[in-house]
Amino acid sequence: MDTMKTAYLNILESVGEDPERDGLRDTPERAAKAMAFLTHGYQQTLEEVVNGAIFESESDEMVIVKNIELYSLCEHHLLPFIGKCHVAYLPRGKVIGLSKIARIVDMYARRLQIQESLTHQIATAVLEVTGGRGVGVIIESQHMCMMMRGVQKQNSSMTTSSMLGLFRKDINTRNEFLQLVKD
Numbered sequence: 001m002d003t004m005k006t007a008y009l010n011i012l013e014s015v016g017e018d019p020e021r022d023g024l025r026d027t028p029e030r031a032a033k034a035m036a037f038l039t040h041g042y043q044q045t046l047e048e049v050v051n052g053a054i055f056e057s058e059s060d061e062m063v064i065v066k067n068i069e070l071y072s073l074c075e076h077h078l079l080p081f082i083g084k085c086h087v088a089y090l091p092r093g094k095v096i097g098l099s100k101i102a103r104i105v106d107m108y109a110r111r112l113q114i115q116e117s118l119t120h121q122i123a124t125a126v127l128e129v130t131g132g133r134g135v136g137v138i139i140e141s142q143h144m145c146m147m148m149r150g151v152q153k154q155n156s157s158m159t160t161s162s163m164l165g166l167f168r169k170d171i172n173t174r175n176e177f178l179q180l181v182k183d
């Protein structure tokens, strides 16, 4: 944490600020804490996050969790990208605790990412822990690095998907997922 505090102190000086002025005195520490929170996914493992919440079930119908809020940081500019994530899987004898899907999304989102990798990591993790017949993940998000700076496109958004197992092989499964996401 001390290294991070010093780094933020240097940033404040580099932008021409006086880090000793009232409003900024505690900023390096606050900013360091905030950055630690925004990247806490590095401290987590899949096993911890799932915490054994896998239940036997004979259901083999698609499970879909829609509109999971997502806050991440792009690895190119360290600026936020914000959006929503839809996750679906086809169980094979067991299902995962509902909240755990959102926790898996968070674990990977709270790291430095590009959206494509984030999408793929979530899909791979859900497939691994559920042992399902397939997984589909879609992320729609807006990148502050394109909105606040650079090309400054305020209305652009990026959609990425990762389809594994039956979601990749079977067009009907994929279409069912896409339809459920739209509804």
Ligand SMILES: Nc1nc2c(ncn2[C@@H]2O[C@H](COP(=O)(O)OP(=O)(O)OP(=O)(O)O)[C@@H](O)[C@H]2O)c(=O)[nH]1
Residues within 6 Å of the ligand: 074, 075, 076, 113, 114, 115, 116, 143, 145, 146, 149, 150, 151
């Ligand atoms: N594919 C992908 N690109 C991203 C993501 N986040 C940021 N980028 C892009 O990464 C690229 C980095 O390009 P560079 O030319 O090295 O950096 P830059 O000069 O800051 O680029 P501009 O944003 O165009 O000003 C930019 O095109 C960003 O829009 C992401 O999640 N996925």
Ligand SMILES: [Zn+2]
Residues within 6 Å of the ligand: 074, 075, 076, 077, 078, 079, 143, 145, 146
């Ligand atoms: Zn960026």
